[in-house]
Amino acid sequence: MADLIVEIKDLVRTYGRHSALDKVNFTLERGIVLGLVGQNGAGKTTLIKHILGLLRAESGEVRVFGVDPVADPQGVLSRIGYLSEEGDLPLWMKVEELIRYSAAFYPGWDPKYAETLQKQFGLSSDSKLGSLSKGQRARAGLLVALAFKPDLLLLDEPSSGLDPVVRKDILSAVIRTIADEGRTVLFSSHLLAEVEQVSDRVVMIEDGRIVLDDELANIKESYFRIDLRFGTSQPVAPNLEGSLHWDGVGKDWTVIWSGDPEALTPSLTKLDGRIVAKRGVSLDEIFVAYAGGASKP
Amino acid sequence: MRLFISPTDGIPIYMQIVQQIRRLVASGELEAGEELPSIRSLADTLVINPNTVARAYRDLETAGVVTSSRGLGTFVAATDQSTAHSERRSLLSRKLSDLLVESNQMGIPFKEVQEMLIESYEAFQLSQNSEVNRG
Numbered sequence: 210m211a212d213l214i215v216e217i218k219d220l221v222r223t224y225g226r227h228s229a230l231d232k233v234n235f236t237l238e239r240g241i242v243l244g245l246v247g248q249n250g251a252g253k254t255t256l257i258k259h260i261l262g263l264l265r266a267e268s269g270e271v272r273v274f275g276v277d278p279v280a281d282p283q284g285v286l287s288r289i290g291y292l293s294e295e296g297d298l299p300l301w302m303k304v305e306e307l308i309r310y311s312a313a314f315y316p317g318w319d320p321k322y323a324e325t326l327q328k329q330f331g332l333s334s335d336s337k338l339g340s341l342s343k344g345q346r347a348r349a350g351l352l353v354a355l356a357f358k359p360d361l362l363l364l365d366e367p368s369s370g371l372d373p374v375v376r377k378d379i380l381s382a383v384i385r386t387i388a389d390e391g392r393t394v395l396f397s398s399h400l401l402a403e404v405e406q407v408s409d410r411v412v413m414i415e416d417g418r419i420v421l422d423d424e425l426a427n428i429k430e431s432y433f434r435i436d437l438r439f440g441t442s443q444p445v446a447p448n449l450e451g452s453l454h455w456d457g458v459g460k461d462w463t464v465i466w467s468g469d470p471e472a473l474t475p476s477l478t479k480l481d482g483r484i485v486a487k488r489g490v491s492l493d494e495i496f497v498a499y500a501g502g503a504s505k506p
Numbered sequence: 507m508r509l510f511i512s513p514t515d516g517i518p519i520y521m522q523i524v525q526q527i528r529r530l531v532a533s534g535e536l537e538a539g540e541e542l543p544s545i546r547s548l549a550d551t552l553v554i555n556p557n558t559v560a561r562a563y564r565d566l567e568t569a570g571v572v573t574s575s576r577g578l579g580t581f582v583a584a585t586d587q588s589t590a591h592s593e594r595r596s597l598l599s600r601k602l603s604d605l606l607v608e609s610n611q612m613g614i615p616f617k618e619v620q621e622m623l624i625e626s627y628e629a630f631q632l633s634q635n636s637e638v639n640r641g
Contacts (some may be wrong), residue, residue, distance in 0.1 A: 384553060388546050402513055406554055426518040430518060
């Protein structure tokens with residue numbers, strides 16, 4: 210289908226006995242920002258490497274722009290603007306050399322836009338990439354990823370270890386990309402506040418499996434943090450269906466709950482408990498509820 | 507138009523925009539006919555997804571708070587006095603229900619809340635008067 214930028218079916222990847230991706234199904238529609246979140250080692254980068262065609266599917270299927278990225282790396286990579294935590298830049302080059310080299314590689318290179326970005330980012334032409342600060346190097350990588358106006362902007366942990374000013378440049382780049390009709394962003398990060406700020410959809414990956422895949426607004430409207438008070442002290446977290454994560458001691462417990470909070474009432478009445486307060490949750494709290502593991506009954 | 511967005515708040519960002527614009531309109535800070543920033547420029551300013559701004563504007567349009575015409579922009583819709591008043595009432599009623607939930611949690615009976623409200627009102631009037639006198 211023309212509207213699917215990425216389409217992954219039953220993708221499996223194992224490293225030795227460890228299953229890095231376990232029958233992952235995943236699609237990315239055109240024109241949205243998708244935030245990919247998960248703990249280190251959960252499988253985010255492995256998934257991204259399959260999209261870039263750097264890894265061949267052990268089993269299952271990967272399609273990017275409708276083609277297999279391993280079979281047509283040139284065709285796929287020339288349409289993806291990629292920025293990773295490491296940056297992967299040739300450190301011996303000067304900024305102007307990087308720009309010249311990239312302009313020759315990408316057919317869609319926009320020299321005017323590259324110039325604007327270079328000015329905006331304060332990158333001087335004769336600076337060696339190797340001598341730039343981490344933040345400036347990230348900006349140089351961002352310039353290359355953006356200036357050919359890629360159909361897909363793919364950012365793999367782009368903000369790691371960067372200061373807030375550079376991080377804001379990266380987020381602004383995401384927004385400018387998506388504001389141009391028909392372009393798409395896949396953004397992996399462990400800074401969940403950033404993911405919440407810009408994503409249309411969030412995919413959470415845990416131990417090689419997708420545990421959550423929904424529109425961010427839906428997620429926000431269907432998860433709650435509920436403070437409870439019980440009539441008697443509870444030695445362990447109560448076992449209630451729909452509960453994701455418990456915190457508390459004695460009579461006071463807090464639960465991260467997915468679904469209609471009203472559904473809690475019958476089981477609470479049995480335990481002589483009541484709802485003290487209820488509020489929405491941040492992605493951070495949902496993440497901890499899925500990944501934290503602790504305090505599960 | 508000044509909006510404050512908190513991405514980590516439990517409320518979805520589009521809803522935060524909708525609520526804040528409704529409030530600005532109800533309070534008269536945004537007047538009928540006034541133009542809202544374009545989707546793109548609001549997204550740029552707030553560093554949020556333009557799709558999110560578009561959804562908020564769509565919701566506001568459905569609710570009759572704004573009107574938009576392609577190419578021209580998005581404008582605050584004209585509301586009659588009674589709609590504006592009922593909108594203000596509904597904003598206030600949300601705060602009142604928060605107050606009631608909290609007083610209930612603290613075990614303060616409603617009668618006492620009523621008394622406190624009257625006391626607060628009297629103190630508020632005094633401070634208003636002294637300001638007028640000073641001015």
